[in-house]
Amino acid sequence: MMVGGVGKPLLFGAAATLLHGALALNIPRAQDATCTGSFTPVSASDFLAAMNPGWNVGNTLDAVENEGDWNNPPVVGATFDDAKAAGFKGIRLPVTWAYHFTSQSPDWTVDPAWLQRVSDVIDMITSRGLYALVNVHHDSWVWSDYSQASANITMIEEKFYKLWYQIGTKLACKGAQVAFEPINEPPGTTAEHGAEQNKLNNIFLQAINDAGGFNAQRVVTLVGVGEDGVKTSQWFKAPDPKFKNPWAIQYHYYSPYDFIFSAWGKTTWGSDADKAALEADIAAVRGNFSSIPLVIGEWAASPVATETAARWRYFDFFIRTAAKYNTSTVLWDNGADFLNRATHEWRDSVAEDIRRNAVKGVVNSLPDSTTDGASIEQFSSAYIYHKLNSTITDVSLPFILNGNAFSIVKLTKTGAELKKGSDYTTSGTNITFSSSFLKTVITPSSPTGSIANLTLSFSAGADLLVNILQYSTPVLGTTSSALPATSSDLAIPITWAGQNRPAAVKAVKSDGTFLVDDWTQYLGPLQQGRMTYSGQWDWDGSHVILKAAVLDAVRSAGKSTVFTVEFYPRVAGNAVNYTITV
Ligand SMILES: *[C@@H]1O[C@H](CO)[C@@H](O)[C@H](O)[C@H]1NC(C)=O
Ligand SMILES: *[C@@H]1O[C@H](CO)[C@@H](O)[C@H](O)[C@H]1NC(C)=O
Ligand SMILES: *[C@@H]1O[C@H](CO)[C@@H](O)[C@H](O)[C@H]1NC(C)=O
Ligand SMILES: *[C@@H]1O[C@H](CO)[C@@H](O)[C@H](O)[C@H]1NC(C)=O
Ligand SMILES: *[C@@H]1O[C@H](CO)[C@@H](O)[C@H](O)[C@H]1NC(C)=O
Ligand SMILES: *[C@@H]1O[C@H](CO)[C@@H](O)[C@H](O)[C@H]1NC(C)=O
Ligand SMILES: *[C@@H]1O[C@H](CO)[C@@H](O)[C@H](O)[C@H]1NC(C)=O
Numbered sequence: 001m002m003v004g005g006v007g008k009p010l011l012f013g014a015a016a017t018l019l020h021g022a023l024a025l026n027i028p029r030a031q032d033a034t035c036t037g038s039f040t041p042v043s044a045s046d047f048l049a050a051m052n053p054g055w056n057v058g059n060t061l062d063a064v065e066n067e068g069d070w071n072n073p074p075v076v077g078a079t080f081d082d083a084k085a086a087g088f089k090g091i092r093l094p095v096t097w098a099y100h101f102t103s104q105s106p107d108w109t110v111d112p113a114w115l116q117r118v119s120d121v122i123d124m125i126t127s128r129g130l131y132a133l134v135n136v137h138h139d140s141w142v143w144s145d146y147s148q149a150s151a152n153i154t155m156i157e158e159k160f161y162k163l164w165y166q167i168g169t170k171l172a173c174k175g176a177q178v179a180f181e182p183i184n185e186p187p188g189t190t191a192e193h194g195a196e197q198n199k200l201n202n203i204f205l206q207a208i209n210d211a212g213g214f215n216a217q218r219v220v221t222l223v224g225v226g227e228d229g230v231k232t233s234q235w236f237k238a239p240d241p242k243f244k245n246p247w248a249i250q251y252h253y254y255s256p257y258d259f260i261f262s263a264w265g266k267t268t269w270g271s272d273a274d275k276a277a278l279e280a281d282i283a284a285v286r287g288n289f290s291s292i293p294l295v296i297g298e299w300a301a302s303p304v305a306t307e308t309a310a311r312w313r314y315f316d317f318f319i320r321t322a323a324k325y326n327t328s329t330v331l332w333d334n335g336a337d338f339l340n341r342a343t344h345e346w347r348d349s350v351a352e353d354i355r356r357n358a359v360k361g362v363v364n365s366l367p368d369s370t371t372d373g374a375s376i377e378q379f380s381s382a383y384i385y386h387k388l389n390s391t392i393t394d395v396s397l398p399f400i401l402n403g404n405a406f407s408i409v410k411l412t413k414t415g416a417e418l419k420k421g422s423d424y425t426t427s428g429t430n431i432t433f434s435s436s437f438l439k440t441v442i443t444p445s446s447p448t449g450s451i452a453n454l455t456l457s458f459s460a461g462a463d464l465l466v467n468i469l470q471y472s473t474p475v476l477g478t479t480s481s482a483l484p485a486t487s488s489d490l491a492i493p494i495t496w497a498g499q500n501r502p503a504a505v506k507a508v509k510s511d512g513t514f515l516v517d518d519w520t521q522y523l524g525p526l527q528q529g530r531m532t533y534s535g536q537w538d539w540d541g542s543h544v545i546l547k548a549a550v551l552d553a554v555r556s557a558g559k560s561t562v563f564t565v566e567f568y569p570r571v572a573g574n575a576v577n578y579t580i581t582v
Contacts, residue, residue, distance in 0.1 A: 050090070062094035271372065320358050475494070
């Protein structure tokens with residue numbers, strides 16, 4: 001922890017003194033850019049309005065160490081065509097520079113080939129009429145983490161200036177559709193860290209202004225510690241007024257954490273309390289920065305981690321609430337979440353349709369689903385879940401019409417319209433599908449998994465899908481094993497039979513207490529003892545995976561543990577047990 005600024009007295013000095021220090025470095029002023037093109041200045045609020053809604057080309061140029069090293073190949077122009085066709089107007093281009101320096105202090109030369117690549121990708125974006133927001137991304141933890149006790153603040157400030165001077169020089173003549181963001185999610189927890197980030201915002205502005213070209217008029221989105229709304233509200237200070245750049249504040253929003261990241265069995269969202277909490281968060285940032293343009297530069301509720309009906313309602317409410325507080329949004333997409341870049345398909349087309357309507361202020365109808373934390377089961381009107389070999393009956397699904405009316409229902413694949421009266425009826429906010437219709441879709445030979453989708457249209461807003469999905473409880477290849485001697489992940493073979501993923505995993509030790517996060521005993525029945533996706537459990541096409549961290553917890557507890565893997569729908573009995581014995 002940083003104590004009283006020991007060793008870092010300059011942190012709290014006047015920014016001007018330090019900026020002078022940075023300027024005294026060996027900067028080749030002769031290279032300051034002069035541009036031949038034209039630049040039509042735009043205000044920060046007009047820029048953010050014009051790029052709203054935006055889309056992040058995530059896990060791409062920000063990959064550690066190089067573009068292509070993570071789950072996405074180098075980006076191609078067609079990806080920006082896909083984003084534009086989906087209604088996005090701006091692209092946030094996260095870039096990690098850390099592995100592209102070709103010299104050390106004091107010059108910190110950036111590989112010209114990497115600068116060129118970034119410049120070329122920006123051109124791919126702007127040539128399509130899209131706005132671009134380019135940044136310095138994972139550098140925040142690779143080399144510029146000023147919150148580390150061992151941080152060399154002199155080095156960080158020097159390198160930060162030199163990096164932005166070079167970026168500013170390379171991009172100096174880009175048009176006004178290109179904005180800069182100093183750094184992504186800088187780690188930190190204290191007011192001192194907040195002060196350092198304010199200082200780095202000024203160093204960044206000094207560097208791009210020194211680089212010349214059009215940079216003095218370029219829009220920037222400044223950041224606070226963590227790029228989170230609360231810490232930014234606490235510690236962000238406006239930049240030195242000598243800089244004339246139009247500026248906005250950017251922050252990120254992934255909340256509530258448990259729903260967005262599938263932690264502790266939180267597969268529901270949308271209660272009045274859930275909505276009030278989200279609105280309070282966004283209102284608080286607006287409340288602190290009442291006259292400053294705001295952009296939420298990252299947010300998401302990924303199909304990988306969230307229940308469908310809850311996610312659709314989250315998309316709708318999040319976009320409307322951001323708009324209510326005059327805040328633009330940029331969806332995070334790591335390449336596995338939303339756009340399948342290889343096939344050009346959006347994995348959750350309904351979520352995108354909901355977003356497109358919500359951002360225009362068009363009222364959407366939405367599927368209902370469980371929101372009560374005391375529930376022991378979870379229903380979702382995004383599905384007709386049919387249990388294999390069970391009798392087919394009428395199925396009634398409640399919707400939140402929001403003043404709209406049911407309009408047309410079609411089989412998604414063929415476009416064949418269902419007949420009102422015989423195939424379905426509506427009553428108030430419910431739509432009821434008749435057993436006679438469902439028997440034409442779910443036949444004795446139907447496999448488990450999604451059998452068909454229905455497209456529901458309403459008098460206004462997005463079309464919704466109802467996924468007719470047959471399931472039985474998946475079967476594990478083995479149901480127990482001894483605790484492995486060494487720390488490693490455990491992949492348990494599974495034969496999926498419906499929705500091919502777990503909903504939640506509960507872990508109970510032989511003494512009846514929970515393996516991890518004992519405090520979850522105070523949560524509702526769907527959450528007690530449940531662990532967290534990704535860090536503690538995962539899955540693939542043929543396995544449920546218990547992560548090494550979980551096996552280590554069993555080892556340190558020294559108690560045999562039963563893991564209950566639960567599936568969708570979250571109803572009694574749709575779960576299997578796996579025991580690790582010690
Ligand atoms: C800190 O960084 C500066 C500038 O790069 C360098 O001159 C100095 O030697 C570094 N200090 C330490 C303790 O490494
Ligand atoms: C400013 O932000 C803090 C932290 O989120 C919050 O408690 C406070 O209510 C906000 N102020 C206003 C005026 O909204
Ligand atoms: C949104 O905020 C900007 C300033 O950031 C202001 O110019 C604009 O009028 C606001 N728009 C609305 C609809 O309130
Ligand atoms: C479903 O019924 C079929 C045929 O009657 C039978 O072979 C199968 O075992 C049943 N499956 C389940 C999960 O009950
Ligand atoms: C609406 O559907 C729900 C869930 O199937 C059911 O419990 C409720 O009785 C239905 N209401 C009406 C008015 O049909
Ligand atoms: C129904 O839609 C979902 C979500 O788009 C999709 O994953 C599934 O494959 C579709 N089912 C069929 C039978 O096409
Ligand atoms: C899993 O084990 C728990 C406790 O041992 C038991 O209560 C539960 O019924 C089991 N569930 C299944 C699906 O076997």
